[in-house]
Amino acid sequence: MPPSKTTWTTPFYGARLHAAIYTYWGEELHVHPDLFFVPGTTVRREEDWRGNRRLSLRRLGAHSVVRCDPDVHELLDGLLASLPADRAMTVDDALQFYGPDRLTHIIGGQDHFMTPDNLNLRPTPPGCVLRFLDPADAADNAALATFIGAATAEELDDADILPDEPDPVIVGAFDGPTMVAYASHRYWGREQLLSDIGVLVQSPYRRAGLGHATVAALTAWGLAQHKIPMYRHVNENEASRRLALAVGFAHTCTIDVLEFVADA
Numbered sequence: 263m264p265p266s267k268t269t270w271t272t273p274f275y276g277a278r279l280h281a282a283i284y285t286y287w288g289e290e291l292h293v294h295p296d297l298f299f300v301p302g303t304t305v306r307r308e309e310d311w312r313g314n315r316r317l318s319l320r321r322l323g324a325h326s327v328v329r330c331d332p333d334v335h336e337l338l339d340g341l342l343a344s345l346p347a348d349r350a351m352t353v354d355d356a357l358q359f360y361g362p363d364r365l366t367h368i369i370g371g372q373d374h375f376m377t378p379d380n381l382n383l384r385p386t387p388p389g390c391v392l393r394f395l396d397p398a399d400a401a402d403n404a405a406l407a408t409f410i411g412a413a414t415a416e417e418l419d420d421a422d423i424l425p426d427e428p429d430p431v432i433v434g435a436f437d438g439p440t441m442v443a444y445a446s447h448r449y450w451g452r453e454q455l456l457s458d459i460g461v462l463v464q465s466p467y468r469r470a471g472l473g474h475a476t477v478a479a480l481t482a483w484g485l486a487q488h489k490i491p492m493y494r495h496v497n498e499n500e501a502s503r504r505l506a507l508a509v510g511f512a513h514t515c516t517i518d519v520l521e522f523v524a525d526a
Contacts, residue, residue, distance in 0.1 A: 279377060280323070281295070282451075282453075282490055283322070283515075284323065285451075286450060286451045286455075286456055287322055289452075292306065298324065301324040302324075302325055303326045303327075303342065303345065303349065305338060306328070306329050306330070308330065311332070312332050312333055313331065314331050315521050315523075315524065316368070316519060317356075317520050318518065318519050319351060319353055319520070320516070321515065341355065353518040357520075360522075365521070366520065366523065367520055368519040369497075369518070369519050370496065370517065372494070372495060372503070372513055373514055373515035373517070374507075375512060376484075376485065376510060377512075380512065381510045382510040387470045387471045387472055389437060390442065391436050392475060392476060393434060394432065395433070397428065401439075406432065408441065409441040409442075409464070412464065413462060417462055420462075422458070422460040423444070423446070423460055423462060428446075429460070431446060431480065431483065432446040433479050435467075437467070442466075443467060443472040444460075445473075446459070447459060449489075455489060455490050457484045457491050459477060459491060459493050461502075463476075473505050474505060474509055477509050481509060481510075491511075493509075493511045
């Protein structure tokens with residue numbers, strides 16, 4: 263298992279951490295990564311969204327990138343004109359400008375990222391053992407299948423667990439032979455530097471520190487591999503937000519999806 267306190271520091275982190283994050287989202291959003299250092303807002307029409315009346319707002323660094331249904335692009339003109347040119351649009355700007363009769367908030371979330379000096383490890387709660395699962399081990403696969411089978415569809419969705427596509431690195435917490443908590447990495451980007459973390463703890467074992475212990479252990483492993491651990495949650499999941507901050511993740515990016523009311 264990783265040490266109780268992180269001791270490694272490498273030049274990969276710091277400025278290069280943001281460079282990797284900005285490069286990834288620049289490619290995803292079709293903007294230059296340096297744009298996120300520049301205060302302001304960029305709007306992009308998405309032809310594939312035509313007819314859905316939606317816009318997504320991603321605020322990262324100093325900049326906001328808005329992607330929208332081309333049919334509602336002109337509806338944004340008034341809002342953009344009301345903001346200073348060097349202002350990164352926020353979801354509150356949009357909701358306050360249009361009001362609930364014209365614009366509704368569909369979902370919002372936050373991305374958090376980790377650097378080595380911020381990681382806060384926690385001892386495994388008494389009675390449980392943490393270990394990395396071996397995908398070639400039949401007993402580990404059986405324990406994972408049983409754990410997934412005991413979870414509800416909503417729990418699996420919230421933790422972004424795909425039963426038919428196991429993530430490449432999984433940490434399990436075991437009470438005897440029974441797996442009772444799960445944390446995993448899923449890699450993003452061409453260079454697979456960003457490692458998105460999902461976590462799920464069985465209901466009877468929650469609020470005992472297992473979520474913190476498993477996420478922190480997996481995060482420590484990722485940092486040792488020079489990965490950039492990432493933790494995402496929806497705004498309504500306050501427990502998930504508290505877990506991210508307790509482990510040491512820092513809020514970096516905000517994502518919101520909104521929809522214009524028909525005939526707005």
